[in-house]
Amino acid sequence: MSDTDVEIDPSTLCPFCDSLLPANPSARLTSLKDYLLSRPHIEPRTSIRNRKAKYLPIVQIASFCQLHKIETTLIPEGRKKGYPMTIDWDGLPGYVLILSLILAHFVSEC
Numbered sequence: 001m002s003d004t005d006v007e008i009d010p011s012t013l014c015p016f017c018d019s020l021l022p023a024n025p026s027a028r029l030t031s032l033k034d035y036l037l038s039r040p041h042i043e044p045r046t047s048i049r050n051r052k053a054k055y056l057p058i059v060q061i062a063s064f065c066q067l068h069k070i071e072t073t074l075i076p077e078g079r080k081k082g083y084p085m086t087i088d089w090d091g092l093p094g095y096v097l098i099l100s101l102i103l104a105h106f107v108s109e110c
Contacts, residue, residue, distance in 0.1 A: 008049065008050075010050050010051050010052040010053075011052070013049065013050045013052075014050075014064075014065060014068055015033075015036075015037065015050070015052055015053060015054040016036070016045075016053075016054060016055070016056065016061040016064065016065060017061075017065045018047055018049045018050045018053060019065070019068065019069065019072070020072060021068050021072065022068060022071040022072045025068070025071060026067075026071060028067070029064070029067050029068055029071055032063070032064045032067065033064060036056060036060065036061060036064055037054065039056060039060065041056070042054050042055070042056055043055045043056075
């Protein structure tokens with residue numbers, strides 16, 4: 001290992017794609033990871049970056065990798081932009097009404 005190499009804790013990496021996992025994964029993500037790691041046909045995978053790398057067919061791991069990428073990048077970006085973390089279902093009809101009135105105004109001016 002060279003001076004510029006930094007050893008990464010394999011528990012912080014996805015066992016299937018070697019991307020960083022979220023620091024605080026959702027219960028759904030944790031449950032899915034546990035399920036996939038318990039699959040009977042899981043195999044070790046060679047990886048320079050991740051000594052705990054595993055292999056399963058892409059059709060089995062795609063939703064897991066997509067979810068951890070969402071939790072690692074998309075959700076934090078939304079938080080930074082001030083997007084709500086839950087949907088106010090009771091307030092949604094009023095919000096849609098206001099937007100439809102605004103859109104109707106712009107359409108009528110065209």
